[in-house]
Amino acid sequence: MSLLNGKLFSKNTSKQKMLNQLFGALILGVISLGIFCSSMHLRTYPPKIKQKIKMQKPSRTHLHKSAHITQNKWGSINSTKFLDYTKNKRCFFLCDTEDNNNCFDAEETVLVYKNDVWPRKMRFMQEIRPRLNQRTYLEEEQYGTLDGVHCNISIYYPELRTLHQSKTCAIVGASGQLINSGCGPQIDAHDFVIRANLAPIMNYTKDVGNKVNLTGINFNKLETIFKNLVDKTSDDPEHVDMVENIRYLNDSVLWFTKATTARHAAEKLKVIASILKTGYKLPIQMAYIMRSSSVERRFHLKKGVYASTGMNIFAFARTFCQNITLYGFYPFDENHHRTPIWRHYFENATFNFQSQQHDMVHEFTKLSAMHLRGEVTMVTDKCSMNEKDQTRHIHVPKSFNKTLLARELQLTVGKEEMKSLMEKYVN
Structure with missing residues (x-):
């Protein structure tokens, strides 16, 4: 009997221990749950905001009656909303x-x-x-x-x-039409000068000027800059030339004109900025656009083609320039005198002005129509010493289809005025 009582006593003791352990675990779980719930309003925030919230707990009086946030009974903000x-x-x-x-x-x-x-x-x-x-x-x-x-x-x-508003802006393209144009002094006389894709300035100042405030670059030029600065050694001629070209820009702005989310552009821009500003201590400023805008749709360009870098620059320049003059926007192999010209003023490049990617002749037609309507000034011949003496004439080569320009004009000015403008100003 005593043995039996001993066994019973042993069983009762083990059951009591199990119940005590379960009760202790339950109490610990309730406490943990309470701590977890009281801190939930911090867990939904990113790490940087968590610290700010801990330091800046708002009082109830700061909550407006029409607020789109709520408070729970502990005074915590519903952070998800x-x-x-x-x-x-x-x-x-x-x-x-x-x-x-x-x-x-x-x-x-x-x-x-x-x-x-x-x-x-x-x-x-x-x-x-x-x-x-x-x-x-x-x-x-x-x-x-x-x-x-x-x-x-x-x-x-x-x-x-x-960018600050400017009264007069010059946008300098790269057409060979600028060779022996003598437009340099006229370009430098503008309040703000914009250039494209790091086209060389040294040794061409007589025709393209020396002043630069903003340089727009596209994907291809960004890739070239990145490769020359990152993949080439510091003593490589291409690396040295790229650094010197950007050094020549002094404290002007290097502006990426496309979407930074494509082709790892944002990461490349960071690396380029670090090399130029930290490595070489250059005063160049870095810029980009807030959002990639459809220039093609805004100017009703042909479907399936992309706006050129020059057209992109012109579209954004209209937001901070009151009066714009275009130089070197001339996508032809000859001038109106039937004299052959280079495709770039610094090199006789080989590319098509009209391709599956760009249609620069169509862009020229659009800009010419805007010039004739007085919305922009486009220089298509040699420059005079005084820009005010510049006429509204558009000089086009014999190969240019003037009918396209007439149709573009007629969309906005009417048939009779179109005929008058074409006869008077288009040579």
Whole structure:
């Protein structure tokens, strides 16, 4: 009997131990769950925002009655709704003044990194929906500016700036028509000078000028710069030439005119900026566009072809230039005197002006029509000393189909005015 009682006592003791262990585990689980739930409002944030939230816990008085965020019974913000809502904020116009006097369409804005921004901090992100930290979000919600379409760039993109408005701008193309044109002094007389794809300036200043404020580059030129700076050794002639060409630009702006999300462009731009600014201590400034815009659709170019770099530059320049003059936009092998000319003023390159990728003759037709309507000035002959003496005449080669220009004009000015402009100004 005593043995039996001993066994019973042993069984009861083991059951009690198991119950104690289960009860202890249950208590520990409840405590862990409470800690987990109380910290959930931080876990949905990215790591950089978590630290800010810990330091900036808003009081209930900061929450506007119409806020699109909620508080739970512990006073925590429903962070999921917060992040979802701020992603929907969109800047339709970017302004560089507090009174919104100087604003740009967000999809047509050239953004320049400030000189004090380190290359490793440059992201080249094409995003017009800025993320707000919690304090900024609550302030905008309280003052009713959260849904405003005008965004001050110093607030939402403090590392960037826009280009200032200029009264007169010159865009210099690469056509061989510039050879012996004597346009250099006239080009340099403009307030702002834009060039394309690092076309050489030295040894050609008499015809193309010396001044440069902005240089636009496309995918092909970006790839060339990257290969020469990264794949070539520092003593390689191509590497040295590329550095010297960019050094010649001084503190002007090197601007990538295409989408940074394609072909690893953003990563290449970061590397290029690091080599030039950190490695060689060059004062060159880096720029890109806020969002890749369809220049082809805006100017009704032919379907299936892409706008040339010159056409892209012209489209964006209209946002910060009041008066534009085009030089070297002449896609022909001969001039109006039937004299053969090089395709580039610095080399006799071999490429087609009309191809599956670009139709520069069609672009020339569009720009000529704009010239005749007074929307832009296009120089197609030698330059006079005084730009005011420049006539509205368009000099075209014999091979150019003037009927195409007449049709383009008639779309906007009417038949009679079209005939008058064609007879008077098109040679």
